[in-house]
Amino acid sequence: xxxAVKQKQRLATLIKDAIxxxxxxxxxxxxxxxxxxxxxxxxxxxxxxASNVALVLAKPAKKSPRQVAELIVEYxxxxxxxxxxxxxxxxxxNFFISNQWLYDVLLTIEKEGLNYGASNYGKGEQVLxxxxxxxxxxPMNVVNARAAAIGDTLAxxxxxxxxxxxxxxxxxxxxxxxxxFGRSLDARYRQLTDEEYPFPEDGYPGVYVSELAQKLQRExxxxxxxxxxxxxEYCRTWGIDEMVAMQRADLVAFDVEFDRWFREQDLHSxxxxxxxxETLTNSGxxxxxxxxxxxxxxxxGDDKDRVxxxxxxxxxxVTADIAYHYDKLKRGFxxxxxxxxxxxxxxxxxxxxxxxxxxxxxxxxEVLILQYVALLRNGQQVKMSKRAGExxxxxxxxxEVGKDAARYFFLMRSLDSHLDFDLTLAAEQSSENPVFYIxxxxxxxxxxxxxxxxxxxxxxxxSEAPLSVLNKEVEIDLMKKLAELPEEISxxxxxxxxxxxxxxxxxxxxxFHSFYTHCHILGEEGNIRIARLALVSCVRLVLQRVLSLLGxxxxxxx
RNA sequence: GCGCCUGUAGCUCAGCGGAUAGAGCAUCGGACUUCUAAUCCGAGUGCCGCAGGUUCGAUUCCUGCCAGGCGCGCCA
Numbered sequence: 001x002x003x004a005v006k007q008k009q010r011l012a013t014l015i016k017d018a019i020x021x022x023x024x025x026x027x028x029x030x031x032x033x034x035x036x037x038x039x040x041x042x043x044x045x046x047x048x049x050a051s052n053v054a055l056v057l058a059k060p061a062k063k064s065p066r067q068v069a070e071l072i073v074e075y076x077x078x079x080x081x082x083x084x085x086x087x088x089x090x091x092x093x094n095f096f097i098s099n100q101w102l103y104d105v106l107l108t109i110e111k112e113g114l115n116y117g118a119s120n121y122g123k124g125e126q127v128l129x130x131x132x133x134x135x136x137x138x139p140m141n142v143v144n145a146r147a148a149a150i151g152d153t154l155a156x157x158x159x160x161x162x163x164x165x166x167x168x169x170x171x172x173x174x175x176x177x178x179x180x181f182g183r184s185l186d187a188r189y190r191q192l193t194d195e196e197y198p199f200p201e202d203g204y205p206g207v208y209v210s211e212l213a214q215k216l217q218r219e220x221x222x223x224x225x226x227x228x229x230x231x232x233e234y235c236r237t238w239g240i241d242e243m244v245a246m247q248r249a250d251l252v253a254f255d256v257e258f259d260r261w262f263r264e265q266d267l268h269s270x271x272x273x274x275x276x277x278e279t280l281t282n283s284g285x286x287x288x289x290x291x292x293x294x295x296x297x298x299x300x301g302d303d304k305d306r307v308x309x310x311x312x313x314x315x316x317x318v319t320a321d322i323a324y325h326y327d328k329l330k331r332g333f334x335x336x337x338x339x340x341x342x343x344x345x346x347x348x349x350x351x352x353x354x355x356x357x358x359x360x361x362x363x364x365x366e367v368l369i370l371q372y373v374a375l376l377r378n379g380q381q382v383k384m385s386k387r388a389g390e391x392x393x394x395x396x397x398x399x400e401v402g403k404d405a406a407r408y409f410f411l412m413r414s415l416d417s418h419l420d421f422d423l424t425l426a427a428e429q430s431s432e433n434p435v436f437y438i439x440x441x442x443x444x445x446x447x448x449x450x451x452x453x454x455x456x457x458x459x460x461x462x463s464e465a466p467l468s469v470l471n472k473e474v475e476i477d478l479m480k481k482l483a484e485l486p487e488e489i490s491x492x493x494x495x496x497x498x499x500x501x502x503x504x505x506x507x508x509x510x511x512f513h514s515f516y517t518h519c520h521i522l523g524e525e526g527n528i529r530i531a532r533l534a535l536v537s538c539v540r541l542v543l544q545r546v547l548s549l550l551g552x553x554x555x556x557x558x
Numbered sequence: 559g560c561g562c563c564u565g566u567a568g569c570u571c572a573g574c575g576g577a578u579a580g581a582g583c584a585u586c587g588g589a590c591u592u593c594u595a596a597u598c599c600g601a602g603u604g605c606c607g608c609a610g611g612u613u614c615g616a617u618u619c620c621u622g623c624c625a626g627g628c629g630c631g632c633c634a
Contacts, residue, residue, distance in 0.1 A: 041577080042577095050577090052577095055614070055615075056614090059613095064614095065614070088577070089577035090576075091577095092577065135634075175633090175634050176633075177634060290632085292632055294632095303560080303630080304630095306632095307632045308632095310632040312632080314632090316631095316632065316633085316634090317633075317634050318634095342563065342627085342628050342629070343629055345561075345562045345563085345630095346562080346629060349561095369562070371562095371563055371628085372563090372627070372628070374627095412571085412572095413571070413572090414572085416563060416564075417564075417571075417572095418564060418626095418628090419571095420569095420570060420571090422570075422583095436596055437582095439596090440596050443596090444597085447593070447594060448593050448594095451593060500572095503572065503581085506581080506582085507581085513598070514598065516594095516598085517598040517599080518598080518599095520593065521593060522592090523593070557594090558594075
C-alpha cells in the first residue's frame, strides 16, 4: 500500500473512532457510518488531507454540516503526527500532518527503485490486450499509431499493477482484400516490363505497392512460368509477409513489440471456424434463414442477428473474429481487452454476444474505443486521401517528429478525445514542447548528480540523509507529487486512462523546474546539500519510472 | 431514424459529486557573475453548449434539446 493511502486510512480510522464515540455519547443519531473518504485538496490552505464526512452525515443527523464537523474534531483523539485540524468551507475537516510521511515516501522510492508505484491489484490475472491489428495490405495510419502508443502503455500499466498482460496483433491475412492486394502487386510487377499492363480498378493505389513490386523483382521468385492464379496467390502471400515485416519494423521503431502476431489464416487452416460454429450450433444460438446461417446475437442484446455463413457458403469476417476470440479464451485468458477505432463501435454488441454464447461472462471481453486523430501542420489540417494513397503513416510520423514526441502526443489525451495532433509543435525542440520539458528535467538532475560525483561531494543513501531539513514549500510540493504516483498508476491502469501518466510526468517536471530555480544544491553545504541530493535522486528515479511507462527515453544530457 | 464520441479561457485540452473550475500554447511584463534560460516568476481571460431533474452541494450523475465528428452490409 502506498504511503499516501496509508495516511488516508490512518485518518479515516481516527474519524471513524470519533464518530462511534459520538454516537455512544448520544451526541449524534445516525443509523450507520458512511465510508470515510479522504482526499488531497488542491488548495494548500485546505491541508494535506481533507474529509467530507460531515457533509454526508449532516442530513441523517439532522444537524448542520459544520456542527457535525466540529463535533468530530472535538472527539478526535490526539495524535502526534497531526499538527492541526480545521473545519472549513461548508463543513470539510482539513488535516495538517507532519512531514514524516513525505520522508517515508523518499525512503520507499529508494527501496523500490524503478518499481516504485507497483501494486498487485491484478493478482496475476491473465489479460490479453489486442491492439493496432491494421490490415496487412497497406501502411499503418495515424489512428493505428495512436492505438500502438496507447495499447503499449496500457500493457505496461497493467503489468505494473499486477496483471499478467500479454499483447497481440491480429493479422487479417485471409480476407478478400488480401486478394485485391495480390492482384495489385502482380499488376505493378507486370508494369515493370509492360507499361501498358492495366491496373485493377479496385486495386490499391499507394506507391508502396510499386516499391514492393520492385523488391519482388529483385528478391522474389520468377513469376513468368506461373499461371495467372498462381501469380496472384504468390503475390498475395509474399506481399503480405513483406507488409507484416514492415509493420513490425515500424512498430519496433515506435518501441512497441507484441508478444504474438496472430494470423487469421491459422484459424482457417486449423478448422477453427467450423469448430466454433459447431459449438454455437450445439448451444442453440444458430439458425438457418434465407439460405444463410445466422448467429442469434440479439439473445444477448445485440441490435440484430449476424450472418455467419453467407448464401455463397463463405464466411463473414465476424465468423473469423468469433473464432479468434474463442481461441483467446481457450488459451486461458480471463479478460480480453480489444482496443479499436471508432468505426468499430458497432462491433461491440456482436462480440460480447459471441463471448456469452460461448459460455463466458459478459465482461470477459472489454472493448475500448479510440477516437480519431486529426493532423495539423502550421495550424492547418493535413488533408489525406486513402483513395489516392496519400496519407501520413506511422513511419512518416516517427521521421517527422521523433518517436518520443509522437508517443507523448498520443498519450497526453484521453482515449475519448478526438485528438488534434500538431506536427509543427511536436517537431519543435523547444520549451513549447512538453516532451522536451519533461526530458529536460531528467537531464538536469543527471547533470547535478554527475557534477556531485566529479566534485567528490558526499552522496549518501536516502535512509542516512537528514531529510527533516527538507521543509521549504517547493520541496514539500515535490515530495507530495512523488507520493501521488502509486495512486496515479493504479487509476491509469484500472480506468484504462494512460493520459493520467502523461499529465503526471508534466506536473512533476514542472514542480522540479521550479524547485531547481529556487533551491540550489551543490552551492549549499552540509545537511541541506545532502538532503536535496537525496531528494533529486528520487525525482530522477520517478521520472525514469514514468517515462518508461510512457515508452519515452530519459536522456542524461540534452 | 438508431448507436458511439465530443462540446470547459482566443487555441489545444485536464478536471467528472464538493470549498475561489485548472494546465500548456498564444498575449504582456520581469529574472542568467552561482548545479543546462530547452528554465523560472508575475499579469488576465470563462452563461463549464442550452433547458429541466436528482442532491445539503452538479462542470461532474439522469432526461430532453442544439451543434460537430464517426458508424449503422450476406464489406473487412
